[in-house]
Amino acid sequence: xxxxxxxxxxxxxxxxxxxxxxxxxxxxxxxxxxxxxxxxxxxxxxxxxxxxxxxxxxxxxxxxxxxxxxxxxxxxxxxxxxxxxxxxxxxxxxxxxxxxxxxxxxxxxxxx
Amino acid sequence: xxxxxxxxxxxxxxxxxxxxxxxxxxxxxxxxxxxxxxxxxxxxxxxxxxxxxxxxxxxxxxxxxxxxxxxxxxxxxxxxxxxxxxxxxxxxxxxxxxxxxxxxxxxxxxxxxxxx
Numbered sequence: 001x002x003x004x005x006x007x008x009x010x011x012x013x014x015x016x017x018x019x020x021x022x023x024x025x026x027x028x029x030x031x032x033x034x035x036x037x038x039x040x041x042x043x044x045x046x047x048x049x050x051x052x053x054x055x056x057x058x059x060x061x062x063x064x065x066x067x068x069x070x071x072x073x074x075x076x077x078x079x080x081x082x083x084x085x086x087x088x089x090x091x092x093x094x095x096x097x098x099x100x101x102x103x104x105x106x107x108x109x110x111x112x
Numbered sequence: 113x114x115x116x117x118x119x120x121x122x123x124x125x126x127x128x129x130x131x132x133x134x135x136x137x138x139x140x141x142x143x144x145x146x147x148x149x150x151x152x153x154x155x156x157x158x159x160x161x162x163x164x165x166x167x168x169x170x171x172x173x174x175x176x177x178x179x180x181x182x183x184x185x186x187x188x189x190x191x192x193x194x195x196x197x198x199x200x201x202x203x204x205x206x207x208x209x210x211x212x213x214x215x216x217x218x219x220x221x222x223x224x225x226x227x228x
Contacts, residue, residue, distance in 0.1 A: 033216050042116075042204050042219030043155070088154065090217075098143065098208065100217060102154045 006089050006103030013079055014111050021106040022073040023089035030094030032065050032072040037086045047074070079110050114139050114209045118220030125195055125227050132191045133223045135205035140185035149202040161188045195227045
């Protein structure tokens with residue numbers, strides 16, 4: 001089946017640093033979604049992207065839908081301790097195909 | 113955005129037994145999705161539950177092992193049958209959601225299952 005390659009697998013950063021993570025695919029997606037999962041919780045949607053080239057922000061988070069529709073990145077600026085968690089990208093092909101394909105996740109640790 | 117209540121939040125079960133997980137949504141939704149998240153892993157779709165029809169299972173998942181009910185547009189259950197330690201995972205339900213962050217999928221908080 002389809003797979004999303006998400007990198008890096010984990011990151012250890014200092015509070016205040018910027019973070020970047022990305023996802024790539026061999027297939028085209030029509031929607032890219034970025035989620036954050038805290039321990040003991042389900043994933044929470046951070047940003048949704050619908051068009052190639054789209055750049056969307058949500059506070060300190062910025063995500064882009066790649067021009068080729070096969071990749072996306074998420075940036076977090078000025079990280080804070082509560083940014084700790086696992087970040088997942090997910091792609092949806094669209095139309096009648098409503099299924100999400102998830103990346104393997106990026107574990108972010110922020111040292112205060 | 114939709115609010116999902118999932119029960120139980122966690123359970124420890126004996127091998128060979130079955131556990132039924134409930135998912136309640138605060139609004140009517142057409143499709144509900146059940147995912148499995150094995151320890152330290154990503155989310156894998158088990159099946160899609162539509163009201164009034166049989167659930168659609170993904171490759172590697174079968175109805176005998178994971179029977180699903182969808183009696184109405186706000187509720188679904190997933191049963192993990194004849195459990196073995198390999199079934200120890202987080203099980204999550206999800207719905208398609210047209211919330212303030214755009215079209216996405218909202219997830220319940222999950223059921224953490226440990227099989228001993």
